[in-house]
């Protein structure tokens with residue numbers, strides 16, 4: 001079934017987002033292909049997404065300038081200073097399944113004032129707050145926020161398309177993104193194997209939210225795990241984003257959409273790799289809707305039977321906080337000492 005492909009051959013399907021707004025024939029074909037590819041791979045390349053190439057080039061250039069700043073300028077906004085998990089992390093600080101990831105990154109999310117915290121406010125409300133921006137590079141903020149708004153639009157368009165492809169009204173997922181979704185975004189630099197202590201750029205994982213919109217610069221490294229366990233390279237293709245589904249979208253579609261495992265292999269010695277990952281997630285206080293499936297679609301179900309009363313659908317904010325506490329133990333120790341039992345409890349406890 002699966003033939004060996006040259007390591008760098010793009011082997012994911014490419015879809016054209018402008019087809020979603022085209023006449024009924026193109027639109028229907030797009031929706032059929034979208035569902036098929038999300039069912040089979042959970043990953044695709046998206047072209048004609050409407051994000052201006054000038055803005056994309058500005059984001060990549062600004063990201064390279066940021067990582068090239070002196071370490072002190074980057075440490076001025078180190079994440080450990082932010083109770084909202086915003087800011088810069090050096091390579092080797094973030095963990096995936098307990099193993100170090102060899103990438104440095106700047107995390108932002110929705111720019112907002114901190115949530116007013118009272119004695120009964122749930123801890124996950126503390127995730128809301130301002131981003132940290134480097135004094136040394138005032139132009140970073142407007143470029144990244146403009147790009148964040150654009151990829152949010154792309155992610156929401158995809159959720160509308162997925163809803164329609166599942167025979168639902170276009171706004172069936174509106175509960176999770178209105179008035180505003182979670183907009184976690186990372187600019188990332190993967191140093192080469194001369195710096196990285198292992199080849200783990202980022203370890204094998206599934207994304208947690210709904211839809212990821214990934215921009216890659218020119219160095220390959222991203223791999224997607226297929227059903228049979230083999231790894232498929234997803235190298236950069238100019239003009240495209242890589243789109244993948246997260247775990248909440250898998251659950252909300254009764255397993256029809258696949259949240260595939262993927263990783264990034266550290267680049268060879270002397271090389272570096274840049275990417276910008278945007279994770280469209282649910283508003284933290286939403287109840288995630290589960291799409292009812294038609295009889296034909298039910299036949300394609302993967303046997304996942306989703307219980308809408310499952311806490312994951314009701315406690316989105318709590319799950320977002322747990323995932324951040326696990327990935328960033330230094331921030332957890334500095335700002336969440338009062339709720340560390342959230343993650344220290346054995347799984348399922």
Ligand SMILES: O=C(O)CCC(=O)C(=O)O
Nearest residue numbers: 188202207222264275277
């Ligand atoms: O950098 C990449 O290409 C992918 C990053 C990724 O999978 C993630 O941050 O979740």
Ligand SMILES: [Fe+2]
Nearest residue numbers: 205206207262
């Ligand atoms: Fe990922």
